[in-house]
Amino acid sequence: MDQNSKVNLQEEKKGKWIISRNYDLSWLIAPGLVSIIIVLIAHQFDFPKEVIPGSGRTDGKALPPWLWLLLIPGVDVSHVYSTLFRAYLDREVWTRKKTLLTLTPLFCFVFALILYSFGKLVFWSAVAYLAVFHFIRQQYGFLSLYIRKEKNTQGISILWDKITLYAVTILPVLYWHLTPDTRRFEWFMEGDFFYFPNEILARSVHILFWIWVFLYSLSQVYFLLNKKEISWGKILLLVNTSSVWYVGIVFLNDDFAFTLTNVINHGVPYIALVFAYSSFRRKSLPSLFYSAFQKGILVLLPFVFVLVLLAFSEEWLWDSFVWREHSDLFGNKSVIRSELGLGFEFILVPLFFLPQFTHYILDGFLWKGGKDNNELRDFLGFQKLDS
Template structure:
């Protein structure tokens, strides 16, 4: 059968399917210290958190507010989503800063999981119905859920999602064992089905299987196998952020051998890619600079000018400020539940 690429074997292979495996190679080459501690070099933090993780959030702008047609088609959604996110954020933060970060962390996790499911749906869109097709969906979900369960049942992780304590954790060995057994069983069942389909019908969906393998690798190695902040961040961020930016740049999935959807607005034209990448990096730098200058004060050597801003420590002011600074992320999570839907 023809492979259901989003754009082409080269584009998908390099920018959507390869990132988890490339990140794994980097992690395996790290000194053992970075695979088992909370140590995070400054340059790695800038490259991973600012230039990929935060930057990819602003890719949503090019599928919404910066696209004149989509802006007109989704006018109500595009103003309701940020307003609702900000109002809910203020209410949550008024009830407690940790509660705000906990809800945002679980929303982020849901967004990360759904992205993998979305790619699975794209890469399965040309398949004929066959017995056991549900196994792919079950595996892509559990490939992300199992490491999260392991994280929740192992309170000694050297990393967090946003802030310390944002996940509810307890030490439950029995829970880890049951979750692991289900994980192994599901993988074996999926492999058995794929082997059967190859043996009987000579069908093998290469991009779908690479997507599932990359999901298994990035989530298991980054959370379960290793216990280091750099290893987790590298696998988590690279595997999520780069494919997302690649999907945004392509404009979504297209028919096999068809050109990518046309770009509209500021990123169309000869210098579109430079504008696209420059804009998301600039927005990411400004956002992180504001966070560092007003709240965190952790990376003054990177955000020197922002250190002139006053540090906000008053709980009453933080209640309004923190949800505002986090608004690009929360809006990104919500909008992504709508803008990629296809029949």
């Protein structure tokens, strides 16, 4: 069997799923939907009772400490470091894209330094909008992968899918900007968004969101009735995305709901995608991980351990030298009392933000299709995970 025949056979087995039906449903789609169910149930029982309206930055003041530790270092920050397996720990990628992987952190650090020189609020406002863009683009990236799996899809249908993805994410964020008086959470810190209060426009945006969802649903029913092929992974991704952004931002509007839905739906699928990629690319990883990946499920141990260790270390630095708010979790009271780093936030903040900033930028290159993105093309075309 020639190489092209093998590719076609693998594509046929994978169907319209990125990895496989079970893997996609379990790790790319379900996390967001499960997080919605959790926050809706929690809302009925008034959990967590520590929620403080207008508590400012999403820093855990409105979350039980154990939950903050699980969501922020455990998922959110950990997913940032999974980029290491997609880029820096992949020998082939590092060799071919050494310039990009070397210059990006340098650029990010210098840019962050310049940005912070304009003031703390300017910096966090800029990175908040960058984060919003990154979160939206990740969902767009997953959608693009599903679209690439569809055959005989017309250009207008693809455009309709992509515009819908942007609509169901941007409209809730726009609603957020139009309703500052009712906001009970922030993205990074209080005042990082620019608000334009307008009740009438906010209601219009709310109505437009549901009109858009209704029209898109009708279009998919039309495709089904006309026996046109549709990708259930794509549909479920859009259901997942619209639900998470609407429930977390508009419907419940509290720090717990926003943080849990936002973090879980963004972090878990990304880690799962990188894990699948690393399983496929294990021969290009360092020997420690190569041997572990060959042992199937046991690879989760070194994989997750590395991510959590790096994430916890970063959050320890943030708390010890910048935020100084979670000494009971990090055991850093003595460091905080010594006031080390006080007055050096102008360099510490850009430095500590470097992994996240680098992740934002590299993510736009590493998962984008292109002639030179051989490892991604091979991963999507030949992917086969051990059961």
